[in-house]
Structures are given as C-alpha cells and as structure tokens.
Amino acid sequence: YLNDPTLTPMQRKDAKKEWNYLFRNREMIDNGDDCDYPGDSTEAHISHWLSERASSRPRCWSEKGIDALFxxxxxxxxxxxxxxxxxxxxxxxxxxxxxxxxxxxxxKANNIQTKYIEKIQARIASARISMKYKIETLV
Incomplete structure (x- = not known):
C-alpha cells in the first residue's frame, strides 16, 4: 500500500503514522479482543473529552477549568x-x-510566663510600697 504511486506524500506520511501506531500497540489491540482482559479505555475517554470541546458546537469552559488546563x-x-x-x-x-x-x-507559653511575671511585679511593687510606708513611719 505504501508503494502505491497514486499516494500523495501527505497520505503516505499519514499511512505510516497509522501503521506505526498499530504496530506499536498490537499487543493491546490483541488483548482488546480477549474477553478476560480487564484493560481500560483511557485513550477513548481522552479523545471523547477533547472532541466535546473542539467540535463545531463545543461545550463551555469555566475560568477555573481553562486556567487549570493552561x-x-x-x-x-x-x-x-x-x-x-x-x-x-x-x-x-x-x-x-x-x-x-x-x-x-x-x-501560649509566653502568655503563661507573662501572667506569672505580672504577678511577681505586682508583689514587688506592693512590697516596695509597704517598705516605704514602714520606713516613713519609723522616721
């Protein structure tokens, strides 16, 4: 088929691509006919998803979706x-x-320490006042 003189270079290139695809994936193609083979349809899902958005009446993209895609x-x-x-x-x-x-x-630790520091400072201040009062009463 590839030696056919009526083929254009573009048709020959496309035919080579298709043949290479089939040759490289022949094991998966053979397994596709096997009823016991679990396989997946990822490629079909992706092409279907793309065709929904690239058709003549495409589905809309949300801003979030298009941003994620880009x-x-x-x-x-x-x-x-x-x-x-x-x-x-x-x-x-x-x-x-x-x-x-x-x-x-x-x-939280600083708040706990601050609470105790404030109590100590208050006691020191009250002790100074009481000492000052005692000194004044003695003099």
Whole structure:
C-alpha cells in the first residue's frame, strides 16, 4: 500500500503514522479482543473529552477549568513534573501548618510566663510600697 504511486506524500506520511501506531500497540489491540482482559479505555475517554470541546458546537469552559488546563499545558511545555510540583506544594503546606502550630505553642507559653511575671511585679511593687510606708513611719 505504501508503494502505491497514486499516494500523495501527505497520505503516505499519514499511512505510516497509522501503521506505526498499530504496530506499536498490537499487543493491546490483541488483548482488546480477549474477553478476560480487564484493560481500560483511557485513550477513548481522552479523545471523547477533547472532541466535546473542539467540535463545531463545543461545550463551555469555566475560568477555573481553562486556567487549570493552561497551567498543566505550561508545566508540560516547561518539562516540569506535575507529581513533583504537587508533592513540593504539599510539603510546603505541611511545613507551614507545623510552623503555625509551633507559633501557637510559643504564644501560649509566653502568655503563661507573662501572667506569672505580672504577678511577681505586682508583689514587688506592693512590697516596695509597704517598705516605704514602714520606713516613713519609723522616721
């Protein structure tokens, strides 16, 4: 078929792509006919999802959805691993929560210490006043 002289270069290129796809995926294609093979339909779901949004009457995108899609596309173009980025953000969030928890403990400890310091200062002040009163009464 590829040696057919009536094929245009573009048709020949497309035919080669299709043949390569079939050749590389022949095991999965054979397994698709097997009733006992559990397999998945990821490729079909993705193409169906894309066709819903790229058809002549496409479904709408929400701002949040389109932002997420462009974010993922930019990560893929920049060759940044999505799982590594997710794990890094998760680690940073956990670190921030630990820091906030520690800060809360420090503030609580300082409040307890301040309470006792204020009591001691009040006692010292009252002791000074009473000493001053005693000295004045003696003189």
């Amino acid at each position: 974010f993922i596309k930019s990560l893929c173009i920049s060759k940044i691993s999505i799982t590594e980025l997710y794990n890094k953000q998760k680690w940073q969030k956990a670190k921030q929560l630990r820091q906030e928890k520690l800060d809360g403990r420090i503030v």
